[in-house]
Amino acid sequence: MQLSDERLAQIVQRLAEVEARLASGTLEGEAFVAASRNYAELEPVAQQAAQIVAMRDELADLRAMDDPDPAMLAMATEEIARLANALEAREQELAIGLLPRDSADARPAMLEIRAGTGGDEAALFAGDLYRMYERFAAEHGWKMQLISASSSDVGGFKEAIAHVSGTGVFARLKYESGAHRVQRVPATESGGRIHTSAATVAVLPEPDEIDVQIDESDLKIDIYRASGAGGQHVNTTDSAVRITHLPTGIVVTQQDERSQHKNRARAMQVLRARVYEQERARAQGAEAEARRAMVGTGDRSERIRTYNFPQGRVTDHRIGLTLHKLPEVLEGSGLDELIDALTAQDQAARLAANNK
Numbered sequence: 001m002q003l004s005d006e007r008l009a010q011i012v013q014r015l016a017e018v019e020a021r022l023a024s025g026t027l028e029g030e031a032f033v034a035a036s037r038n039y040a041e042l043e044p045v046a047q048q049a050a051q052i053v054a055m056r057d058e059l060a061d062l063r064a065m066d067d068p069d070p071a072m073l074a075m076a077t078e079e080i081a082r083l084a085n086a087l088e089a090r091e092q093e094l095a096i097g098l099l100p101r102d103s104a105d106a107r108p109a110m111l112e113i114r115a116g117t118g119g120d121e122a123a124l125f126a127g128d129l130y131r132m133y134e135r136f137a138a139e140h141g142w143k144m145q146l147i148s149a150s151s152s153d154v155g156g157f158k159e160a161i162a163h164v165s166g167t168g169v170f171a172r173l174k175y176e177s178g179a180h181r182v183q184r185v186p187a188t189e190s191g192g193r194i195h196t197s198a199a200t201v202a203v204l205p206e207p208d209e210i211d212v213q214i215d216e217s218d219l220k221i222d223i224y225r226a227s228g229a230g231g232q233h234v235n236t237t238d239s240a241v242r243i244t245h246l247p248t249g250i251v252v253t254q255q256d257e258r259s260q261h262k263n264r265a266r267a268m269q270v271l272r273a274r275v276y277e278q279e280r281a282r283a284q285g286a287e288a289e290a291r292r293a294m295v296g297t298g299d300r301s302e303r304i305r306t307y308n309f310p311q312g313r314v315t316d317h318r319i320g321l322t323l324h325k326l327p328e329v330l331e332g333s334g335l336d337e338l339i340d341a342l343t344a345q346d347q348a349a350r351l352a353a354n355n356k
Contacts, residue, residue: 002091003098005056008049015039015046048094055087096347104205104280105171110147110273111162111203116179118197120154125182125307126199127156128330133164133173135332142166147266148256161270163206170205175342177203178304185310194310198303206269207276214272220244221264226255243267250274305338314338319345 018039021027027035062080067073113129115122137144143165150158164173181198189195222242240255241263252274254267306315307326314329315322321341328334 003049003052003094005053008053011042011049012046012053015042018042045094045097048090048097052087052090052094055083055090059083059087095351102171102174105174106168107170107205107207108163108165109170109173109203109205110270111144111164111173111176112159112201113157113161114159114200115152115157116198116200118182118195120152120156121182121184121186121195122197122199123152123156123158124154124186125156125180125197126158126160128182129180129199129201130157130160130162132330132332132335133162133176136335137164137166137332139332139336140166140172142169147270148254163269170203172339173203174205175339175346176201176304181303181306183306183308183310204273204277205280206273212272212276212279214245214268214275218246220246223260239263241267243271245271245275248275248278250278316342318342 018035022032022035022039059080062076062083065073065076067076111133113126113133115126118125134144145163145165147161147163149160152158179198179200181196183194183196185192186195220243222244223238224240224242225238226240239258239260240253241260242251242253243264244251250271252267252271254263254270257263257266304316304318306317307330308315309326311324312326313322313324314326314334316338319341321338323329323334323337325334325337329338
């Protein structure tokens with residue numbers, strides 16, 4: 001998508017206007033914070049716009065050159081080709097930078113992993129996925145905190161919910177929602193047969209309290225004694241909490257903390273994220289069709305990726321990408337390559353939609 005010179009000038013001018021407002025000393029409090037955030041978002045885009053203007057001017061000068069010296073003309077022709085390619089790449093970068101951003105991209109996220117079909121092996125795989133994201137978070141300098149977990153008898157998780165905070169968490173993790181499938185020979189399999197099992201992942205952006213207003217009258221709160229089935233502590237007091245959000249039917253249970261107060265706070269944290277995601281999905285509606293066509297619906301029932309241990313490969317079915325880097329992906333360091341490819345495909349689909 002090629003922007004007009006007028007549009008490029010408007011982008012540069014907009015940055016100058018925001019900069020002038022910040023320098024005026026008239027902004028305070030939330031207005032100053034909002035303007036500062038606006039400036040931080042505009043600055044890289046305006047710099048790209050200014051560079052494109054300069055490159056277009058240079059290219060026009062080269063194409064207008066009328067030198068009788070064949071050697072000089074050959075040099076100019078070579079420089080025109082180089083600059084034209086560089087300009088095209090820079091214009092593509094700017095077009096991507098101007099795409100509407102998901103307002104949730106910069107937010108922390110709630111990461112929910114549940115064992116699916118496959119019994120004990122599915123629970124072990126859910127544990128593998130949890131450790132993969134834990135290592136991935138560490139690679140990016142994020143903080144990952146386990147909120148609640150239900151362990152299986154053989155290890156791994158029947159269910160695990162974690163809070164992930166840091167820079168750009170949801171933007172990177174949002175493509176992970178869906179059904180993950182594993183193909184491998186279980187340790188308990190004496191015949192060496194390959195089994196297929198699955199786990200589901202949901203990544204929900206964490207809202208601010210102002211984003212989701214939950215009325216206490218809409219909550220049904222049950223307090224009970226922790227059973228110890230998967231809980232980290234077996235309590236002798238009624239500290240486990242089950243919260244039902246009546247308007248949506250969403251149910252959250254929390255029993256891993258000894259304190260009823262802490263369990264309630266954590267359950268509300270998870271509930272708020274689930275309600276927010278439901279509202280986001282409804283609000284986006286048809287606007288999300290292009291993304292769903294490319295990276296899937298994000299529904300947890302949809303198979304998105306297969307981890308094949310015998311062949312050492314990982315296949316993302318949404319974009320048909322196979323990497324023979326299973327150990328690196330499970331260690332977290334190789335996951336970026338998959339996410340980068342999904343992000344690029346998403347951007348390409350949205351650029352194509354904008355150009356129609």
